[in-house]
Amino acid sequence: MNKDIPTTRTALKKFVWSNIGVRIPDRRMCDGHSSPMDYLWHAFSAKQRDCIVWANRAGGKTYLAALATLLDCIFRQEFHIRILGGSKDQSSMMYNHFLSFLHPNFDSLLEGQIRKTACNFTNGSSDQILTQSERNVRGQHVQRLRCDELDLFDRDVFNAAKFITESKGTHTGTMELLSTMHRPYGLMHEQVNEAQTSNVPVFKWCVWEVVQKCRDRNCSRCPLWSDCAGKAKKASGYFSIDDCLDFQRRASRQAWECEMLCLRPSRENVVFGDFNVKLYVGAFDYDPNLPLYRTIDFGYVNPFVCLFIQVDRFGVVRVVDEYVARKRTVSSNAQKVIERTRVMEERVSATFCDPSGAARNDIDGSSAVKELRSAGIRVKYRKSSIHEGIELIRRHLLSGDGLSRLIISNNCPRLIEAMECYHYPDQAGELPVKDGVYDHPIDALRYFFVNYFRKGKTGSRAY
Numbered sequence: 001m002n003k004d005i006p007t008t009r010t011a012l013k014k015f016v017w018s019n020i021g022v023r024i025p026d027r028r029m030c031d032g033h034s035s036p037m038d039y040l041w042h043a044f045s046a047k048q049r050d051c052i053v054w055a056n057r058a059g060g061k062t063y064l065a066a067l068a069t070l071l072d073c074i075f076r077q078e079f080h081i082r083i084l085g086g087s088k089d090q091s092s093m094m095y096n097h098f099l100s101f102l103h104p105n106f107d108s109l110l111e112g113q114i115r116k117t118a119c120n121f122t123n124g125s126s127d128q129i130l131t132q133s134e135r136n137v138r139g140q141h142v143q144r145l146r147c148d149e150l151d152l153f154d155r156d157v158f159n160a161a162k163f164i165t166e167s168k169g170t171h172t173g174t175m176e177l178l179s180t181m182h183r184p185y186g187l188m189h190e191q192v193n194e195a196q197t198s199n200v201p202v203f204k205w206c207v208w209e210v211v212q213k214c215r216d217r218n219c220s221r222c223p224l225w226s227d228c229a230g231k232a233k234k235a236s237g238y239f240s241i242d243d244c245l246d247f248q249r250r251a252s253r254q255a256w257e258c259e260m261l262c263l264r265p266s267r268e269n270v271v272f273g274d275f276n277v278k279l280y281v282g283a284f285d286y287d288p289n290l291p292l293y294r295t296i297d298f299g300y301v302n303p304f305v306c307l308f309i310q311v312d313r314f315g316v317v318r319v320v321d322e323y324v325a326r327k328r329t330v331s332s333n334a335q336k337v338i339e340r341t342r343v344m345e346e347r348v349s350a351t352f353c354d355p356s357g358a359a360r361n362d363i364d365g366s367s368a369v370k371e372l373r374s375a376g377i378r379v380k381y382r383k384s385s386i387h388e389g390i391e392l393i394r395r396h397l398l399s400g401d402g403l404s405r406l407i408i409s410n411n412c413p414r415l416i417e418a419m420e421c422y423h424y425p426d427q428a429g430e431l432p433v434k435d436g437v438y439d440h441p442i443d444a445l446r447y448f449f450v451n452y453f454r455k456g457k458t459g460s461r462a463y
Contacts (some may be wrong), residue, residue: 033209051202061180206260311366
């Protein structure tokens, strides 16, 4: 079989069609998208790099990954692959697709009986299912791991899975992540964002890359027209247009855009559902004609956050800058905050902070508030509920009269991300999730609102 290995993209497409009977869509229909064939060629070719596949529901992610697994097994010597799905059913689905591709052309390449969760090949390669458990994942050392429906993964299992792959001979250890992006705070969202800086390729396609060619429908009367705009007339996929119409009819607009168009993840559980980067984020900076405020949330392992805020004469809250750091002492953070402040310390109108920072520790009787004051930062604080602060932020995002009174500078990427991702638990829960990532920038913002807009006593006593 090795002598017949496809050496070009075209040869691979022909091999898959003639030996397995599968035609792979190979047209990019939307700006910035990939075709399913782009992914398959990447997975098969000698590049051997990690990658991410972000595609729509029924977009063929699992099917193509199973096909790529078969190609790995029949063309590579001593190459071991593991399938890890977001659930046992998801893993079994990919494995069953894989088994369906085996017959009848590749049965002779198998060694021994096909098992329920694994099979071996005469060239020393193998494919096996893993379950969503740390115990099952730890101790594995293979050349390729395919993670299907990443957004459904347990986070601890995923963290353990990162250490599975191991290079062997000419085979580089690689990890593939496949999923629809369901949530703005999920694993898939995190990994796609990280890929921008880690140089991991992202293969993204939506329904228009996999839909069947539209031949006999009147575009002007088609419910899909506003999204399709004629793309289906040029398509070469497999997904039924009738099914596409049914999906659109059954789903909300938000779900349709998330699940089928891959435009944005669902914001069902996010706290600030009205937040939109296009509306609330802009390219502006500190205005020397306006007072400057600071607001601080303490952290060490979790991030220490300081936001720099101004309020204009129309009452619009302008977040102009942020300072975010981990594993720095309070005194070190205090110096960084002072250095980042655009005015002399005595001209800062107020600095608000987490009331818990006033608590003395049991070792030396000091506190975070006391350390800030020792560094020259005058702080104020008041107790408040999380609900109170969230409601004030929401009111400024979009008030009852339809006006917005909150804008965030693009100097504040961590706060912007937190506004998009701060969320309630997937199960019933009254309070947002304290995940140690998105809650800290939001907490800092809350402290500004509850101090600046609420009447009453503010703590500022000296120590």
